[in-house]
Amino acid sequence: MTGKWPDISEVSQVFNEFAEHHKEFRMPDEPGRTISKRAAEELKGIFYDESGELLPENTVINNVKIFAARLAAVVPQLKDNPDWKAKGPATDDEYASSQRTLHKSMQSLFSTPIVKMQYWRDDSSVKKDDLSNIVIDPTKITPQMLRNLGLDDCVPPKGMRMELRTAHMAQAIPEIKQIIGHLKPFSLPGEKSRTQKRGFRLFTTPDGYVVGIQSVGGRKVLYRTDIHGACRRIDHIRDNYREEIGILRSIQSEIRDISNEIRLDWAKARETLPQKQAKLQACVDQLRFVKNAHKIELRKRIKRCVSFQVEHKTRDGETQVRFNPGSRLAILATTSTFVGWRIGEIESISGYLGQDKIRIESNIAEQQTPVEDFFQKVEKGHSRFALLDGNKPLSQKKAAEISGNLRQLRDACEAGNSAAGSGISLQPYLSYAHAVCEHMDTAIAWMTLGNREKAGEEFLKAYVISKLQHCFMDLQATYEARLAPEKVPYFRDLVAYLRRIRKELLEKRVAPHVPVPDFNSSFVTPVIKLLNDLIDIAAPAALREATTEDREAAKKKMRKLFHEFDFILSV
Numbered sequence: 001m002t003g004k005w006p007d008i009s010e011v012s013q014v015f016n017e018f019a020e021h022h023k024e025f026r027m028p029d030e031p032g033r034t035i036s037k038r039a040a041e042e043l044k045g046i047f048y049d050e051s052g053e054l055l056p057e058n059t060v061i062n063n064v065k066i067f068a069a070r071l072a073a074v075v076p077q078l079k080d081n082p083d084w085k086a087k088g089p090a091t092d093d094e095y096a097s098s099q100r101t102l103h104k105s106m107q108s109l110f111s112t113p114i115v116k117m118q119y120w121r122d123d124s125s126v127k128k129d130d131l132s133n134i135v136i137d138p139t140k141i142t143p144q145m146l147r148n149l150g151l152d153d154c155v156p157p158k159g160m161r162m163e164l165r166t167a168h169m170a171q172a173i174p175e176i177k178q179i180i181g182h183l184k185p186f187s188l189p190g191e192k193s194r195t196q197k198r199g200f201r202l203f204t205t206p207d208g209y210v211v212g213i214q215s216v217g218g219r220k221v222l223y224r225t226d227i228h229g230a231c232r233r234i235d236h237i238r239d240n241y242r243e244e245i246g247i248l249r250s251i252q253s254e255i256r257d258i259s260n261e262i263r264l265d266w267a268k269a270r271e272t273l274p275q276k277q278a279k280l281q282a283c284v285d286q287l288r289f290v291k292n293a294h295k296i297e298l299r300k301r302i303k304r305c306v307s308f309q310v311e312h313k314t315r316d317g318e319t320q321v322r323f324n325p326g327s328r329l330a331i332l333a334t335t336s337t338f339v340g341w342r343i344g345e346i347e348s349i350s351g352y353l354g355q356d357k358i359r360i361e362s363n364i365a366e367q368q369t370p371v372e373d374f375f376q377k378v379e380k381g382h383s384r385f386a387l388l389d390g391n392k393p394l395s396q397k398k399a400a401e402i403s404g405n406l407r408q409l410r411d412a413c414e415a416g417n418s419a420a421g422s423g424i425s426l427q428p429y430l431s432y433a434h435a436v437c438e439h440m441d442t443a444i445a446w447m448t449l450g451n452r453e454k455a456g457e458e459f460l461k462a463y464v465i466s467k468l469q470h471c472f473m474d475l476q477a478t479y480e481a482r483l484a485p486e487k488v489p490y491f492r493d494l495v496a497y498l499r500r501i502r503k504e505l506l507e508k509r510v511a512p513h514v515p516v517p518d519f520n521s522s523f524v525t526p527v528i529k530l531l532n533d534l535i536d537i538a539a540p541a542a543l544r545e546a547t548t549e550d551r552e553a554a555k556k557k558m559r560k561l562f563h564e565f566d567f568i569l570s571v
Contacts, residue, residue: 011067022078073138074115083133237353301338410436435569471505
């Protein structure tokens with residue numbers, strides 16, 4: 001081979017450093033060193049294709065560069081890694097037989113076989129919730145995964161060469177480790193950690209996000225969202241499964257009808273055989289992009305039966321083609337087994353999804369309560385808030401009483417204050433709780449300094465935040481009650497409800513004598529725009545002449561707005 005090769009000395013240097021930490025890659029040209037069969041296969045893939053043919057020179061050069069970029073990302077993760085030093089790489093059999101743990105779940109997402117480790121639940125040398133020691137291979141990172149984790153800045157530009165892309169992806173590894181290193185299994189309030197047998201699908205992060213594992217196109221991916229986003233994802237997955245079951249049942253019904261016609265009267269059925277073959281081909285086409293093993297086998301069997309002609313060898317050795325409906329019916333009869341297996345899988349998964357949704361909805365109810373209670377107290381009792389009535393003087397005793405009341409209201413909204421019963425720890429509610437407490441702290445500080453006017457302004461800002469959360473809760477309730485996948489919205493009522501939410505949000509007074517300052521802020525305006533957009537989409541669908549297709553399209557657009565809108569408060 002001729003041409004310009006990559007800097008071999010640079011590749012050799014990083015490879016030698018990698019081999020120092022990975023025993024399987026220690027080269028046999030030095031005494032006492034052996035290279036494993038698995039490592040040899042890894043290296044062989046750089047130079048040869050699956051049939052053993054030498055790859056083109058340019059391909060080899062690129063493969064070498066990519067391998068070097070991978071090693072450069074992996075070596076720093078092996079250095080001073082206590083788990084790697086204690087365990088080393090697991091063989092394929094060791095990894096497959098290891099118990100299902102948090103570490104195994106995350107390694108299935110981020111680690112290639114050569115750097116996977118074997119973990120056990122009773123391993124006292126491992127911090128059970130610390131995932132920061134798993135080794136991330138940059139080739140396992142995808143742009144969609146980075147976006148799902150909120151790491152859009154790490155997404156490589158389109159068209160970037162693979163070796164540069166691999167190096168670019170590697171830059172995201174510290175941030176990914178920061179995210180996954182502090183994940184906690186999602187659970188009900190007051191519930192002990194979920195048992196290891198239930199598997200791992202939902203986690204929480206220290207900054208209040210929900211991280212989940214989801215299968216997309218046969219591949220597991222990681223995503224990060226707020227608690228309502230996690231709930232909507234479950235709805236979306238269940239909706240897809242309902243659609244998939246409908247397709248499978250339709251295919252099963254089509255095959256049953258065709259089989260019955262042929263079984264009852266082959267001569268008569270043969271007259272319309274082209275139509276039946278077209279129907280079978282349509283079933284095959286519906287399954288053309290499937291990844292699930294049962295559906296792949298289902299597609300193969302139906303495809304074999306599109307033609308009812310089979311080849312036979314005659315006695316003189318010639319090949320003869322003739323109809324054999326019996327053999328095709330026998331194959332078609334087996335398809336119901338694979339349909340049943342796949343539907344069984346879906347039902348099992350749907351059961352877990354239902355359990356997860358119960359957990360999410362329970363947490364939502366708990367997260368909403370403290371700031372919502374604050375809002376209701378101000379709304380219903382504004383006439384009692386002497387702080388807001390500047391026309392009435394305050395005695396020293398009354399000012400001290402107000403400061404005490406402010407502290408109680410503030411403490412009830414404190415993020416993560418289990419003593420206060422709030423336990424606010426999840427987004428988007430965590431962001432509202434932080435903002436309310438920040439303004440209440442400032443209000444208390446102004447009261448301490450005797451500045452009632454400034455204290456009142458901060459109190460009202462806290463009220464606006466609580467009012468915004470109240471609006472947000474109404475919007476989420478609207479989605480659940482009217483726009484969830486299985487719902488059929490009555491658009492006239494939906495428009496009226498959205499307009500009521502908008503009217504309440506736009507009301508700029510707590511009471512006739514108490515205006516709210518700085519209402520059109522950067523965090524209120526986007527919500528008003530969202531409401532306007534939702535109403536603009538829903539209003540035409542509420543008209544009498546609107547068609548079913550119009551209403552379906554409107555629901556789809558509104559759901560899209562919900563999915564794309566960031567309800568986490570940024571102030």
